[in-house]
Amino acid sequence: METVILIVGFLLIVAGCYCLIRTYHLLKVIIGVEVAMKAVTMFVILAGFINGKAPLAQAFVITVIVIEVVVAVVAVGLALNLYRLYGNMDIRNLRKLKG
Amino acid sequence: MEAVIYICLGLMLIFGILAVMLRSLLKSAIALAGASAMLAIIMYLLGSVWAGIFELSVCAGLITVVFISAISLSNTDKEDLPRLYEDAKRMAALPAVLIICGVILILIVAKTSFMLPAAVPAVEMADTFREIFWNQRQVDIWGQVIVVLTGALTVVALFKERE
Numbered sequence: 001m002e003t004v005i006l007i008v009g010f011l012l013i014v015a016g017c018y019c020l021i022r023t024y025h026l027l028k029v030i031i032g033v034e035v036a037m038k039a040v041t042m043f044v045i046l047a048g049f050i051n052g053k054a055p056l057a058q059a060f061v062i063t064v065i066v067i068e069v070v071v072a073v074v075a076v077g078l079a080l081n082l083y084r085l086y087g088n089m090d091i092r093n094l095r096k097l098k099g
Numbered sequence: 100m101e102a103v104i105y106i107c108l109g110l111m112l113i114f115g116i117l118a119v120m121l122r123s124l125l126k127s128a129i130a131l132a133g134a135s136a137m138l139a140i141i142m143y144l145l146g147s148v149w150a151g152i153f154e155l156s157v158c159a160g161l162i163t164v165v166f167i168s169a170i171s172l173s174n175t176d177k178e179d180l181p182r183l184y185e186d187a188k189r190m191a192a193l194p195a196v197l198i199i200c201g202v203i204l205i206l207i208v209a210k211t212s213f214m215l216p217a218a219v220p221a222v223e224m225a226d227t228f229r230e231i232f233w234n235q236r237q238v239d240i241w242g243q244v245i246v247v248l249t250g251a252l253t254v255v256a257l258f259k260e261r262e
Contacts, residue, residue, distance in 0.1 A: 001101050001104060001105070002214075002215035002218070003208055003213065003214060003215055004105065004108060005104075005108060005141075006215065007201065007204045007205065007208070008108045008109075008111065008112050010200070010204055011112060011197055011200060011201055011204075012111070012112065012115045014196065014197060014200050015115055015116050015119050015193065015197060016115075016119065018119070018190075018193050018196055019119035019190070019193075022189045022190055022193075023119075023189065023190065024189075025124075027124055027127075027166065027169060027170070028119070028124070028127065030166075031118050031119060031127050031128070031131055031166075032119055034118075034131055034158075034162065035115045035118055035119055035131065035134065038111070038115065038134055038135065038138050038158075039115075041138065041150075041154070042138060042141065042142075045141070045142050045145055045147050045150060046145070046215075048145075048146075048147060049145040049146060049147075049218050050215060050216055050217075050218050050219065051219060052218070052219030052220055054145070054146045054147050054228075055227040055228035055230075055231045055232075056231055057147060057150070058147045058148075058149050058150040058228055058231075058232070059228070059231050059232045059235075059236045059239065060236075060239075061142075061147065061150040061153070061154075062149070062150060062153050062232070062243075063236075063239045063242065063243055065150075065153050065154060065157050065158060066157075066243045066246060066247065067243075067246055068158065068162075069157055069158070069161060069162060069250075070246050070247060070249070070250035072162050072165060072166075073165055073250055073254060074250055074253045074254060074257070076165050076166065076168075076169045077253065077254045077257035077258060078257060079169060079173075080169055080172055080173060080257075080258075081257050081258075083172075083173040089173060
Protein backbone atom coordinates (compact mmCIF):
# COMPACT_ATOMS: atom_id res chain seq x y z
CA MET A 1 0.00 0.00 0.00
CA GLU A 2 2.81 2.43 0.92
CA THR A 3 4.48 2.00 -2.48
CA VAL A 4 1.17 2.65 -4.29
CA ILE A 5 0.73 5.88 -2.29
CA LEU A 6 4.26 6.88 -3.33
CA ILE A 7 3.55 6.24 -7.05
CA VAL A 8 0.23 8.12 -6.96
CA GLY A 9 1.97 11.03 -5.20
CA PHE A 10 4.69 11.18 -7.87
CA LEU A 11 2.06 11.15 -10.63
CA LEU A 12 0.22 14.03 -8.95
CA ILE A 13 3.48 16.00 -8.73
CA VAL A 14 4.07 15.34 -12.44
CA ALA A 15 0.51 16.53 -13.25
CA GLY A 16 0.97 19.69 -11.15
CA CYS A 17 4.39 20.50 -12.63
CA TYR A 18 3.12 19.84 -16.17
CA CYS A 19 0.29 22.29 -15.54
CA LEU A 20 2.80 24.85 -14.19
CA ILE A 21 4.93 24.54 -17.33
CA ARG A 22 2.21 24.42 -19.97
CA THR A 23 -0.65 26.70 -18.95
CA TYR A 24 -0.86 30.47 -19.41
CA HIS A 25 -3.82 31.00 -17.06
CA LEU A 26 -2.70 32.25 -13.63
CA LEU A 27 -5.58 30.53 -11.78
CA LYS A 28 -4.67 27.25 -13.50
CA VAL A 29 -1.05 27.78 -12.40
CA ILE A 30 -2.25 28.09 -8.79
CA ILE A 31 -4.38 24.94 -9.21
CA GLY A 32 -1.25 23.12 -10.50
CA VAL A 33 0.71 24.22 -7.42
CA GLU A 34 -2.14 23.06 -5.18
CA VAL A 35 -2.27 19.63 -6.84
CA ALA A 36 1.50 19.16 -6.38
CA MET A 37 1.23 20.31 -2.74
CA LYS A 38 -1.50 17.73 -2.08
CA ALA A 39 1.00 15.03 -3.04
CA VAL A 40 3.70 16.52 -0.79
CA THR A 41 1.23 16.64 2.13
CA MET A 42 0.40 12.99 1.48
CA PHE A 43 4.13 12.10 1.55
CA VAL A 44 4.57 13.76 4.97
CA ILE A 45 1.57 11.85 6.35
CA LEU A 46 2.92 8.62 4.82
CA ALA A 47 6.32 9.23 6.47
CA GLY A 48 4.59 9.74 9.83
CA PHE A 49 2.55 6.57 9.30
CA ILE A 50 5.61 4.47 8.46
CA ASN A 51 7.72 5.78 11.37
CA GLY A 52 4.88 5.58 13.87
CA LYS A 53 5.20 9.34 14.41
CA ALA A 54 1.83 10.43 13.03
CA PRO A 55 1.41 13.25 15.64
CA LEU A 56 4.67 14.93 14.55
CA ALA A 57 3.71 14.54 10.88
CA GLN A 58 0.32 16.12 11.63
CA ALA A 59 1.99 19.13 13.25
CA PHE A 60 4.08 19.63 10.10
CA VAL A 61 1.09 19.09 7.80
CA ILE A 62 -0.95 21.75 9.62
CA THR A 63 1.93 24.20 9.05
CA VAL A 64 2.04 23.20 5.36
CA ILE A 65 -1.74 23.69 5.03
CA VAL A 66 -1.55 27.19 6.55
CA ILE A 67 1.26 28.14 4.14
CA GLU A 68 -0.69 26.57 1.23
CA VAL A 69 -3.73 28.72 2.00
CA VAL A 70 -1.73 31.92 2.29
CA VAL A 71 0.08 31.19 -0.99
CA ALA A 72 -3.25 30.49 -2.72
CA VAL A 73 -4.93 33.63 -1.36
CA VAL A 74 -2.01 35.92 -2.27
CA ALA A 75 -1.73 34.36 -5.75
CA VAL A 76 -5.48 34.77 -6.33
CA GLY A 77 -5.17 38.43 -5.26
CA LEU A 78 -2.35 38.85 -7.77
CA ALA A 79 -4.46 37.15 -10.45
CA LEU A 80 -7.40 39.46 -9.80
CA ASN A 81 -5.13 42.50 -9.98
CA LEU A 82 -3.79 41.22 -13.29
CA TYR A 83 -7.38 40.84 -14.48
CA ARG A 84 -8.15 44.41 -13.42
CA LEU A 85 -5.17 45.72 -15.40
CA TYR A 86 -5.37 43.65 -18.59
CA GLY A 87 -8.86 42.09 -18.64
CA ASN A 88 -7.49 38.53 -18.52
CA MET A 89 -5.27 36.36 -16.33
CA ASP A 90 -2.60 35.52 -18.89
CA ILE A 91 0.75 35.12 -17.11
CA ARG A 92 2.54 36.52 -20.18
CA ASN A 93 1.12 39.89 -19.14
CA LEU A 94 3.25 39.77 -15.97
CA ARG A 95 6.28 40.53 -18.16
CA LYS A 96 4.78 43.91 -19.03
CA LEU A 97 4.63 45.05 -15.39
CA LYS A 98 7.33 47.55 -14.46
CA GLY A 99 7.55 48.57 -10.79
CA MET B 100 -9.21 -0.40 5.33
CA GLU B 101 -6.68 -0.89 2.54
CA ALA B 102 -9.41 -1.20 -0.08
CA VAL B 103 -10.85 2.18 0.94
CA ILE B 104 -7.38 3.75 0.76
CA TYR B 105 -6.86 2.34 -2.75
CA ILE B 106 -10.25 3.67 -3.88
CA CYS B 107 -9.50 7.10 -2.38
CA LEU B 108 -6.04 7.14 -3.99
CA GLY B 109 -7.57 6.36 -7.39
CA LEU B 110 -10.23 9.03 -6.98
CA MET B 111 -7.64 11.55 -5.77
CA LEU B 112 -5.49 10.90 -8.84
CA ILE B 113 -8.51 11.27 -11.15
CA PHE B 114 -9.67 14.48 -9.44
CA GLY B 115 -6.10 15.87 -9.52
CA ILE B 116 -5.76 15.19 -13.25
CA LEU B 117 -9.22 16.65 -13.91
CA ALA B 118 -8.30 19.77 -11.90
CA VAL B 119 -5.39 20.54 -14.21
CA MET B 120 -6.97 19.32 -17.45
CA LEU B 121 -10.55 20.63 -17.42
CA ARG B 122 -11.14 23.74 -19.50
CA SER B 123 -13.77 25.19 -17.18
CA LEU B 124 -12.15 26.85 -14.17
CA LEU B 125 -15.20 26.26 -12.00
CA LYS B 126 -15.07 22.52 -12.68
CA SER B 127 -11.31 22.58 -12.04
CA ALA B 128 -11.83 24.21 -8.63
CA ILE B 129 -14.49 21.63 -7.74
CA ALA B 130 -12.21 18.78 -8.87
CA LEU B 131 -9.45 20.22 -6.67
CA ALA B 132 -11.88 20.22 -3.73
CA GLY B 133 -12.67 16.58 -4.52
CA ALA B 134 -8.95 15.72 -4.47
CA SER B 135 -8.64 17.48 -1.10
CA ALA B 136 -11.61 15.54 0.30
CA MET B 137 -10.07 12.24 -0.84
CA LEU B 138 -6.74 13.23 0.75
CA ALA B 139 -8.58 14.04 3.99
CA ILE B 140 -10.07 10.52 4.02
CA ILE B 141 -6.62 9.00 3.36
CA MET B 142 -5.16 11.06 6.21
CA TYR B 143 -7.91 9.89 8.54
CA LEU B 144 -7.34 6.25 7.61
CA LEU B 145 -3.56 6.61 8.11
CA GLY B 146 -4.17 7.84 11.66
CA SER B 147 -3.68 11.59 11.11
CA VAL B 148 -7.13 12.68 12.24
CA TRP B 149 -6.40 16.35 12.99
CA ALA B 150 -4.55 16.88 9.73
CA GLY B 151 -7.51 15.30 7.91
CA ILE B 152 -9.93 17.70 9.58
CA PHE B 153 -7.72 20.66 8.63
CA GLU B 154 -7.39 19.41 5.05
CA LEU B 155 -11.14 18.98 4.69
CA SER B 156 -12.16 22.30 6.22
CA VAL B 157 -9.36 24.54 4.96
CA CYS B 158 -8.22 23.06 1.64
CA ALA B 159 -11.50 21.53 0.44
CA GLY B 160 -13.57 24.39 1.89
CA LEU B 161 -11.76 27.70 2.16
CA ILE B 162 -9.51 27.42 -0.90
CA THR B 163 -12.46 26.34 -3.08
CA VAL B 164 -14.43 29.37 -1.88
CA VAL B 165 -11.44 31.62 -2.69
CA PHE B 166 -11.14 30.12 -6.18
CA ILE B 167 -14.85 30.36 -6.91
CA SER B 168 -14.89 34.00 -5.72
CA ALA B 169 -11.95 34.78 -8.01
CA ILE B 170 -13.67 33.05 -10.94
CA SER B 171 -16.91 34.96 -10.38
CA LEU B 172 -15.03 38.27 -10.02
CA SER B 173 -13.25 37.71 -13.34
CA ASN B 174 -16.04 36.94 -15.76
CA THR B 175 -14.04 36.09 -18.87
CA ASP B 176 -16.32 34.94 -21.65
CA LYS B 177 -16.32 31.13 -21.89
CA GLU B 178 -15.82 31.28 -25.65
CA ASP B 179 -12.74 33.47 -25.25
CA LEU B 180 -10.92 31.07 -22.89
CA PRO B 181 -9.58 28.61 -25.52
CA ARG B 182 -8.51 31.49 -27.80
CA LEU B 183 -6.76 33.38 -24.96
CA TYR B 184 -4.92 30.55 -23.25
CA GLU B 185 -4.89 27.64 -25.76
CA ASP B 186 -5.06 25.35 -22.71
CA ALA B 187 -6.85 22.41 -24.34
CA LYS B 188 -4.14 22.15 -27.02
CA ARG B 189 -1.25 22.64 -24.60
CA MET B 190 -2.56 20.21 -21.94
CA ALA B 191 -3.55 17.45 -24.39
CA ALA B 192 -0.33 15.48 -23.88
CA LEU B 193 -0.77 15.18 -20.08
CA PRO B 194 -2.48 11.74 -20.08
CA ALA B 195 0.32 10.32 -22.25
CA VAL B 196 2.99 11.90 -19.99
CA LEU B 197 1.30 10.43 -16.89
CA ILE B 198 0.98 6.97 -18.44
CA ILE B 199 4.67 7.01 -19.42
CA CYS B 200 5.72 8.21 -15.93
CA GLY B 201 3.46 5.61 -14.29
CA VAL B 202 4.90 2.79 -16.38
CA ILE B 203 8.48 3.96 -15.66
CA LEU B 204 7.77 4.14 -11.91
CA ILE B 205 6.14 0.69 -11.87
CA LEU B 206 9.10 -0.74 -13.85
CA ILE B 207 11.59 0.83 -11.40
CA VAL B 208 9.65 -0.59 -8.43
CA ALA B 209 9.41 -4.03 -10.06
CA LYS B 210 13.05 -4.21 -11.26
CA THR B 211 14.64 -2.96 -8.03
CA SER B 212 12.12 -4.75 -5.76
CA PHE B 213 11.71 -1.40 -4.04
CA MET B 214 9.58 -1.61 -0.90
CA LEU B 215 8.96 1.00 1.73
CA PRO B 216 9.46 -0.32 5.28
CA ALA B 217 6.35 -1.66 7.02
CA ALA B 218 4.52 0.78 9.25
CA VAL B 219 5.50 0.89 12.91
CA PRO B 220 2.48 0.89 15.27
CA ALA B 221 1.71 4.47 16.30
CA VAL B 222 1.81 5.65 19.90
CA GLU B 223 -1.49 6.93 21.38
CA MET B 224 -2.68 9.94 19.42
CA ALA B 225 -4.66 12.76 21.00
CA ASP B 226 -2.43 13.68 23.92
CA THR B 227 0.78 13.23 21.99
CA PHE B 228 -0.42 15.44 19.14
CA ARG B 229 -1.48 18.15 21.59
CA GLU B 230 1.86 17.94 23.36
CA ILE B 231 3.85 18.09 20.10
CA PHE B 232 1.78 20.83 18.46
CA TRP B 233 1.51 23.24 21.39
CA ASN B 234 4.73 22.53 23.31
CA GLN B 235 7.41 21.02 21.08
CA ARG B 236 6.60 22.86 17.82
CA GLN B 237 5.80 26.24 19.33
CA VAL B 238 8.12 28.01 16.89
CA ASP B 239 5.99 26.64 14.03
CA ILE B 240 2.89 28.25 15.54
CA TRP B 241 4.61 31.64 15.69
CA GLY B 242 5.79 31.10 12.12
CA GLN B 243 2.21 30.35 11.07
CA VAL B 244 0.95 33.52 12.78
CA ILE B 245 3.58 35.58 10.93
CA VAL B 246 2.74 33.90 7.58
CA VAL B 247 -1.01 34.54 8.05
CA LEU B 248 -0.40 38.20 8.98
CA THR B 249 1.93 38.63 6.01
CA GLY B 250 -0.70 37.10 3.73
CA ALA B 251 -3.42 39.36 5.11
CA LEU B 252 -1.25 42.47 4.68
CA THR B 253 -0.33 41.42 1.13
CA VAL B 254 -3.98 40.97 0.19
CA VAL B 255 -4.80 44.40 1.66
CA ALA B 256 -1.94 45.92 -0.37
CA LEU B 257 -3.03 44.12 -3.56
CA PHE B 258 -6.62 45.31 -3.26
CA LYS B 259 -5.78 48.89 -2.32
CA GLU B 260 -7.71 51.35 -4.50
CA ARG B 261 -5.52 53.21 -6.95
CA GLU B 262 -5.59 57.03 -6.79
